[in-house]
Amino acid sequence: MKKIIGLSTLIALSLDTAAAVAQEASVTTGYFYRRRTDENLKEPRWPSQEMKSNVINSVFDMSSGYLGGWLKADIGWLGALNFEKDYRCSEVAFCSKKNDISDGRTNIWAHNDLDGIALYRATLGVQSQLAEVKWKLRAGYDQLNAGVLGNNWGFLFPGSYRGAQLDGEWGGLTFNYAWADTYRAPWATEYGHFLDPSSKVIKEIQTAGVRYRAENGFYGEAAAGLATGWQKRHFVKGGWQGKAGAYDLHANYQHYRFSAFGKDFIGRENTMGEQNVVSMQLTHAQGWNLSLEYVGTQVDFWCTVPEFVPRMSAGYGNSQGRLDYWWNAVSDFNKDGERALNLGLRPPAWNLGSLAVSSGVNLISAQHISGFDAQHARTDREGFERGYNFDLGFSYAEGVLKPLSASFHYTHLKAGGTQLDDQDPGSLYARYGLYSTNDLKIMLIYRSVISG
Numbered sequence: 001m002k003k004i005i006g007l008s009t010l011i012a013l014s015l016d017t018a019a020a021v022a023q024e025a026s027v028t029t030g031y032f033y034r035r036r037t038d039e040n041l042k043e044p045r046w047p048s049q050e051m052k053s054n055v056i057n058s059v060f061d062m063s064s065g066y067l068g069g070w071l072k073a074d075i076g077w078l079g080a081l082n083f084e085k086d087y088r089c090s091e092v093a094f095c096s097k098k099n100d101i102s103d104g105r106t107n108i109w110a111h112n113d114l115d116g117i118a119l120y121r122a123t124l125g126v127q128s129q130l131a132e133v134k135w136k137l138r139a140g141y142d143q144l145n146a147g148v149l150g151n152n153w154g155f156l157f158p159g160s161y162r163g164a165q166l167d168g169e170w171g172g173l174t175f176n177y178a179w180a181d182t183y184r185a186p187w188a189t190e191y192g193h194f195l196d197p198s199s200k201v202i203k204e205i206q207t208a209g210v211r212y213r214a215e216n217g218f219y220g221e222a223a224a225g226l227a228t229g230w231q232k233r234h235f236v237k238g239g240w241q242g243k244a245g246a247y248d249l250h251a252n253y254q255h256y257r258f259s260a261f262g263k264d265f266i267g268r269e270n271t272m273g274e275q276n277v278v279s280m281q282l283t284h285a286q287g288w289n290l291s292l293e294y295v296g297t298q299v300d301f302w303c304t305v306p307e308f309v310p311r312m313s314a315g316y317g318n319s320q321g322r323l324d325y326w327w328n329a330v331s332d333f334n335k336d337g338e339r340a341l342n343l344g345l346r347p348p349a350w351n352l353g354s355l356a357v358s359s360g361v362n363l364i365s366a367q368h369i370s371g372f373d374a375q376h377a378r379t380d381r382e383g384f385e386r387g388y389n390f391d392l393g394f395s396y397a398e399g400v401l402k403p404l405s406a407s408f409h410y411t412h413l414k415a416g417g418t419q420l421d422d423q424d425p426g427s428l429y430a431r432y433g434l435y436s437t438n439d440l441k442i443m444l445i446y447r448s449v450i451s452g
Helices: 007-021 428-432
Strands: 024-040 049-063 071-084 116-130 133-142 160-170 173-184 192-195 205-213 218-227 231-244 247-263 269-284 289-299 339-346 350-352 355-372 378-396 404-416 434-451
Touching: none
Parallel strands: none
Antiparallel strands: 024 049, 024 434, 049 071, 071 116, 116 133, 133 160, 160 173, 173 192, 173 205, 205 218, 218 231, 231 247, 247 269, 269 289, 289 339, 339 355, 350 355, 355 378, 378 404, 404 434
């Protein structure tokens, strides 16, 4: 594998520079607890399963700030300490692998949770201004968020790329470009190649995007991406944000589309997928928030079943793409034919002295999901998913506990469909008939900042 710059060289350069002139360092520590149970409600084809997490994560960041107003160095590590190790990867801790490296490629998928430390950031950055155009460029190992590119678990236990990102601004117009050739999933300690469904290495992925925001609240955005030799991707978004009487209104339309000119997981070429999303949020001056989101999916790209996937490489955790909606409700609501509706309600926070308590509930209903037989032919549109989320959060406005926040999230979801074919190797709804998921997540986060 050709390297832009050796990992050890880049780490040493960034660390030496950042340590010499560090202006700010931060440590974000989180405790994550999870219990998720998947259970069949008909004669099971597999027994009930439980996903378990009981782990402390910590992210350490150090930045030099812009030296002379134009050059900076950043470095960061993340670590995990498990109190309970799951039989499968929980995705919020490091995961064991049969072999870290196989045929020169990193195995990023999991067997058991592990303790460990990994480098997630080591970058050099520059900024400048040409006439009225402001721009920033950074390169190295880092999270990239540009065009149609994103990260897994971007908030506390982040994934990161080896690559570069350029960001620019000119009045109400912003633009960005990113290039990468490797990725480290949050639960991996090593950086691995991008792969297509046949495990052939994708040499690089790149993306570009542009956004314009008008003074009257309207905005528009477009982006495109390319995985060399395998896939291209497009994204369009338009919306408006402003006042509507006593309410703040934010409404937008999102369109996601990919075309895989290479083969999918069952050997078909020239497959595609698209999602159309309508999103609306209404916030009253007193703090009430009502949200409504609709997602319609059409796809013929095969994974286990036809699913819309946001990433430009194949295999879960091999990279990540951009999605501007996420309901934190176990399912991705991304199957062929699926029509999903999410209704959310958030009341005003309760202020108990310096303690603020927030809450919310989401109701989710999806239907029209395609079923398929063993020959990969569509048989019906009778699959469904229905459930709800409940959230409770705590934060402090002042005092020694101000950097501490806590959140509780519970999901109950049922999914099912017509029992089609006991020999069907693919369709979730054909194989299982009806299943139920209960998912509890508890997270405590404490962030401390040390200024130089």
